[in-house]
Amino acid sequence: MTAAATPDGAVPVAPRVHWIGALDPDLRRFDIILRSANGTSYNAYAVRGSQGVAIIDTVKSGFSETFFRRLESIASYDEITTVVLNHLEPDHSGALPELLRRARRATLLVSPQARLMLQGLFDPADLAGRVAFVGSGDHADLGDRQLQFLNTPYLHWPDTQCTWLAAEGILFSADFLGCHYCDSRLFNDAVGDFRFSFDYYYRHIMRPFGSYVRDALDLIEALPLRVVAPAHGPILRRDPHEYVARYRALAARTVYGAATKTLAVFYVSAYGATRRMAEAVVAGAESASTAASEVRISLHDLEGGEAAAFVDLIEEAAALVFGSPTINGDAVKPVWDLLSSLTVVDLKGKLGAAFGSYGWSGEAVPMIEERLRRLKLRVPLPGVRARLAPTGDDFAACHDLGREIALHLLGRPTPRTLDLAQIS
Amino acid sequence: MPKASITFQDIGVTITVPAGTRLIEVSEKVGAGIVYGCREGECCTCLTRIVSGHEHLAAPSVLEQQVLRDNLAPRRHRLACQAQVLGGCLVVQPA
Structure with missing residues (x-):
């Protein structure tokens, strides 16, 4: 079992892949519409390749200091070549402007649907010449390993994408397959029973986008998953396919059959x-x-x-x-x-x-x-x-x-x- | 004033409109399934499939073309809040 996250430490997820997010155990209400008995986590990840480091997602702005401390424990800013934002919701993009100021070599990779959101959320001066738009079929080269991108819109923002690290079988899934459940032990085989939170999150966040969920599952079920690394809640390294199957069941179209x-x-x-x-x-x-x-x-x-x-x-x-x-x-x-x-x-x-x-x-x-x-x-x-x-x-x-x-x-x-x- | 005819296939309604009318103005009035969000050509909520008569619409603006590209819109799709009918007969469907 991997040790619990320390106040400042990055946590290994796989070889040269670390969790560098933040824990928010005191959160009791999220985005007005969600309650959480267990707080939440803002998961961010660092992936090291032979020719650079990629940061996948950041954290809510109030947690930036913790995020940067964890990042600095495993990489220097001049090593960062790539920043991926799987969607731009502020709880994941809060530290983005400062990260781009510190990591001067980095290019920000987002989905094309993020174009107008970038304009609405950030100072254009922070982003000038630093953004590239990626979709299914595109990849980011880190040398001896690559990040690939899956276009999975409306899960639950229009710009949502997933990022796939084939070398380790890790899917960085944004809010998809996530939940608001904070436990410093981080991994699904180590934390408490969070199944209620997983279902609750689906029913309040993903449910309105059922057809998009089914489209995304068509893409994800074909992957040889070893780990699902969502942007909130436990990292799913034990039986990740079971969580994918649970989403498939929750998103099933009807109990009567489409003909009726x-x-x-x-x-x-x-x-x-x-x-x-x-x-x-x-x-x-x-x-x-x-x-x-x-x-x-x-x-x-x-x-x-x-x-x-x-x-x-x-x-x-x-x-x-x-x-x-x-x-x-x-x-x-x-x-x-x-x-x-x-x-x-x-x-x-x-x-x-x-x-x-x-x-x-x-x-x-x-x-x-x-x-x-x-x-x-x-x-x-x-x-x-x-x-x-x-x-x-x-x-x-x-x-x-x-x-x-x-x-x-x-x-x-x-x-x-x-x-x-x-x-x- | 020149007229055009638009058929909303999803509700079985054909309507005569003045040339220059935007698709969303009519869709809203007849209760078709072409829904909208921003009505400013940005959110892509009103994406519409032009089943036939595509040539009777004014050419898309640079902004509309960009939004269609960003949202991976298939061919013969337009934003109902932007697309103006010039004349002739169109058949449309919600995307």
Whole structure:
């Protein structure tokens, strides 16, 4: 077992590869959205080759002193030829400007998607002439060993890449396969049980990017991994493939199979009008779905359930329809509670629609439609609003809305021809 | 005023628009799946596949070309927030 990290010492990961990061055991909340019972680590690494040293990632700015002390214990600044930032989030790039000032020979290697972020985060004077953009197929030559790059965007920043040291079978994976868990023993076969933190991190950070996770896994599963070295949490040197397999399971598309598409209708109703509209939407959807297996249709009263369970349901649904009465010019709180809980899932491309009854102004439906659009759903069908007690025409409109949504899911939408002047 | 026709394949809607309209202005109004982030040609969120009629769009600016390259966009893809329709008929899809 490798000794725990000392206050100043670099820790060997493999021959001529060292951990030079920083420990932050007192952190309890990260990026507003994450909690951590065990703090975190900002992992950075040094890779020595016969013709230079590469530094992979840095640390949060408040931890720079520790990072530089560890770096100086195994390399001098004039040996550093390469600095790789696997993504530019400030907790990994905080020490970058000072590192580039000290390591005057070094070139910064980032993915092309980092170009605009560099401009937004750093003084151009610190970077002038020192940046090269790399992607899959590119490599950095350290003499007797090379670093290769894998383009793995949106894990969880647009510019995320992974760096592969084939000579040692080490994947420097950025935040991918990482977690917020601080333990000075560093390695997964030495630290405490961190599985809960690994899953929690996936569910809050990687989950919205499921399709990108699956693409990255396609690349990573083909590698002869001996070590996964993430930017947070334990270094995975024992059975790294098990963690890759865990991500594959967490990112699995659906429990029902891709062939079944789910339409979920959510509603809140004060006097039953919006509920009866919801039932008409469901009836319309059922009329278009010739077999139960084609579209799985479900109806949920938002007042009777927990938002977290609905979030799981929404992640797998292909279409979401929300019904809300208008109260004091707004949709009702259970609807907003759910619609503000969806940043952890990928909504892009799902179909959305809204309906509801109202007394005199009826703002809820357009407000929900606008929210759905900003959440990146498609909202191609105008919502249905019914004043006070819904009429037969109102129920027919709800029926048509449900039917048309189901037809969209079945790949048979009714073609429509419009003129922009008519809808502006 | 010259007109153009845009078909949003993902929602089955064809719409007539004035020449000079940017794709995102129409996509947003009809509720198609071409979504956006910055609307300034930087974030690449609105990447769109031009299924046909590519020649009816104004040529991409230097910035748009750079962003398309940086994000490894395939051929016949444009940023909906930048691409202006000049006329004719286009068919588009979210990337």
